[in-house]
Amino acid sequence: MTSTQFKGTALITGASAGIGAIYADRLAKRGYDLIIVARNAQRLAALADKLGKETGRTITSVAADLGNREDLRKVEHILRDNTAITVLVNNAGVGSVASILQDNADEMEAMIELNITALTRLTYAAAPGFVARGAGTIINISSAVGIAVESLNGVYSASKSYVLSFGHALQRDLADKGVRIQTVLPAATATDFWDVAGYAPQKDKPTTMSAADLVDAALSGLDQGELVTIPPLHDGDQWLRWEADRRAFGRNFANAKPAPRYAK
Structure with missing residues (x-):
């Protein structure tokens, strides 16, 4: 049991396993009470019991399918009404490795609902209270495929590009x-994501990071004040250069006339 100073409450989505469960463990040990959200009520209850005993923190489990609008609204209400919440971790998501010719539109729509709509609505629910209190942290889990967009399923990559832009x-x-x-x-991170996405062997590849290493690096990045954290990128300056180029590139759009190459 820890005597770490209380830091408020962290709400974590997709918290029953993988990256979300590691965030729950690490944040509880840092002094946060938790509200852990996921579909699997049995896993959530087991995690809440374990972390409560290990850390002495108050752990509340909320069984919710964030792809279901009624369940999503329930979590939105918690974020709006609970003024003790100081951290939101938008981790819940689903992926695919299939091409447009293998997946169907209904499955892709469900992915968009979870990866984009739920994340956006929960952020909108949390932000006004954080602003009113003058403090709060929102951690959104994107993906390296939000940049390397050709790597996996196109809708999944696009959904993670959205998270980065957002x-x-x-x-x-x-x-x-x-x-x-x-x-x-x-x-690539060794979680059940790959089982759901349809490529379980990825979990055992030597280039796949453990969920614990991923979360520990991400929290270190948070401590260092990073706005964007890419744990597997060893040359951090490469991101800074790429981001500086992107921002400079955007300024070149301020022209009322088309470029000369489009002249007839």
Whole structure:
């Protein structure tokens, strides 16, 4: 049991296993009470019991399918009403390795509902309270395929590109209001994600990171003040250069006339 100073409450989605469960463990040990959210009520209850005994923190489990609008609204209400919440970890998500010719549109729509819609609505639910209190942290789990978009399923990659872009806009809107935004880009990580996505062998490849290493690195990045954390990228300056180029590139769009190459 820990005597770490209480730091508020962290709400973590997709918390019953994998990256979300590691975040729950690490944040509880850092002094946070937890609200852990996932579909699997039995796993959540077991995790809540384990972490409560190990850390002495108050762990509340909320069984919810964030792809279901009624369940999503339930979690939104918690974020709006519970003023003790100081951290939101938007981790819940689903992926695929299939091409457009192998997946169907209904499955892709469900992916968008979870990876984009739920993350967005929960962020919108948390942000006003954080701003009103002048403090709060939102951690959004994107993916390296949000940049390396050709690597996996196109809808999955696009959904993670959304999370990265959304994080940039949130930083612009909320940074001066006391709210921290961190976007985390894991690459291949050894979790059940790959079983659901349809490529379980990825978990055992030598280039696949453990969930514990991923989360520990992400929290170290948070401690260092990083806005975007890419744990598998060893040359951190490469991201800084790429991001600087992107921002400079955007300024070149301010032209009222088309480029000369389009002249007839």
